[in-house]
Amino acid sequence: MEHVSEKKFPVDPKDYKLYEEIGDGVSATVYRALCIPYNEVVAIKVLDLEKCNNDLDGIRREVKTMSLINHPNLLHAHCSFTSDMSLWVVMPYFSGGSCLHIMKYAHPEGFEEPVIATLLREVLKALVYLHGQGHIHRDVKAGNILIDANGDVKLADFGVSACMFDTGDRQRSRNTFVGTPCWSITYPFLRADIWSFGITALELAHGHAPFSKHPPMKTKDSPRFILVFEIDARCYFLSDVVKLKISLQSFKEMVAACLVKDPKKRPSSEKLLKHNFFKNGRTNEYLARTILDGLAPLGERFRELKVIV
Numbered sequence: 001m002e003h004v005s006e007k008k009f010p011v012d013p014k015d016y017k018l019y020e021e022i023g024d025g026v027s028a029t030v031y032r033a034l035c036i037p038y039n040e041v042v043a044i045k046v047l048d049l050e051k052c053n054n055d056l057d058g059i060r061r062e063v064k065t066m067s068l069i070n071h072p073n074l075l076h077a078h079c080s081f082t083s084d085m086s087l088w089v090v091m092p093y094f095s096g097g098s099c100l101h102i103m104k105y106a107h108p109e110g111f112e113e114p115v116i117a118t119l120l121r122e123v124l125k126a127l128v129y130l131h132g133q134g135h136i137h138r139d140v141k142a143g144n145i146l147i148d149a150n151g152d153v154k155l156a157d158f159g160v161s162a163c164m165f166d167t168g169d170r171q172r173s174r175n176t177f178v179g180t181p182c183w184s185i186t187y188p189f190l191r192a193d194i195w196s197f198g199i200t201a202l203e204l205a206h207g208h209a210p211f212s213k214h215p216p217m218k219t220k221d222s223p224r225f226i227l228v229f230e231i232d233a234r235c236y237f238l239s240d241v242v243k244l245k246i247s248l249q250s251f252k253e254m255v256a257a258c259l260v261k262d263p264k265k266r267p268s269s270e271k272l273l274k275h276n277f278f279k280n281g282r283t284n285e286y287l288a289r290t291i292l293d294g295l296a297p298l299g300e301r302f303r304e305l306k307v308i309v
């Protein structure tokens with residue numbers, strides 16, 4: 001049981017009233033809910049601990065990371081607790097839902113340039129902060145970019161994140177790297193997020209990620225996979241760019257800088273944030289007006305999309 005925000009959220013399920021489902025993932029269901037004592041709407045991610053026997057480490061990491069981070073573009077959990085065989089993570093409710101949901105529902109061909117620039121700029125600010133703290137997010141994607149009613153953007157889901165300052169044991173067990181946490185060694189690992197960031201840019205521009213219809217690769221970290229994927233993603237990008245509404249040279253340059261095979265040659269999140277492309281970004285109110293106005297409530301959209309899938 002952990003308390004993670006200034007306002008003490010209750011850690012008893014009886015203090016919450018679960019409303020409709022608003023999302024689901026591999027091992028969790030997310031509900032809109034009411035925190036009864038505060039009369040405040042929240043989102044609760046309920047993880048079935050029996051289903052995630054093999055990844056208790058990942059869950060602990062997600063909850064711990066969510067409780068320690070403090071940045072306006074990162075999702076911060078109110079509290080978490082176990083109830084029977086499930087873990088409840090109580091978080092602020094983002095009525096826009098994820099960018100993936102919004103695209104699937106209302107923008108199947110992807111977003112317009114200023115929307116993409118605004119979303120990506122906010123995500124990049126979160127990455128600058130995370131990387132500065134030695135964290136790698138490792139799951140940057142449209143499904144993990146949440147938007148609230150004001151157009152505020154939050155990067156969510158730390159289920160597979162890793163901290164470069166952890167002991168070697170955990171890193172060894174995750175089969176990613178072994179070594180002392182010093183920047184000269186660790187910074188190429190942080191740049192894994194830059195790769196995913198480039199793919200996310202394509203996802204937001206196309207409405208879906210390159211090869212999103214293919215089953216996930218088991219050997220995610222294998223250099224062969226990365227190489228094949230890089231070439232494919234770039235071909236996909238170059239051949240399809242004519243179809244995009246995006247004609248900006250700066251978008252192409254920005255994505256190309258992220259999708260470089262050698263992580264050391266990718267820009268840092270801080271450097272990338274200075275890229276010209278992000279000058280096309282607008283305010284959060286613009287986002288709210290452009291992509292949230294007129295959308296059905298999140299639960300309704302979720303239900304409709306579930307029927308389609």
Ligand SMILES: Nc1ncnc2c1ncn2[C@@H]1O[C@H](COP(=O)(O)OP(=O)(O)OP(=O)(O)O)[C@@H](O)[C@H]1O
Pocket residue numbers: 022023024025026027028029030043045091092093094095097098101143144146156157159
């Ligand atoms: N705080 C929130 N407010 C509104 N919607 C949310 C919130 N948290 C999650 N969601 C919705 O629920 C979906 C699934 O949540 P989440 O990604 O945390 O589950 P997951 O099991 O980790 O998913 P995956 O394994 O696919 O990454 C999100 O894509 C989003 O649409």
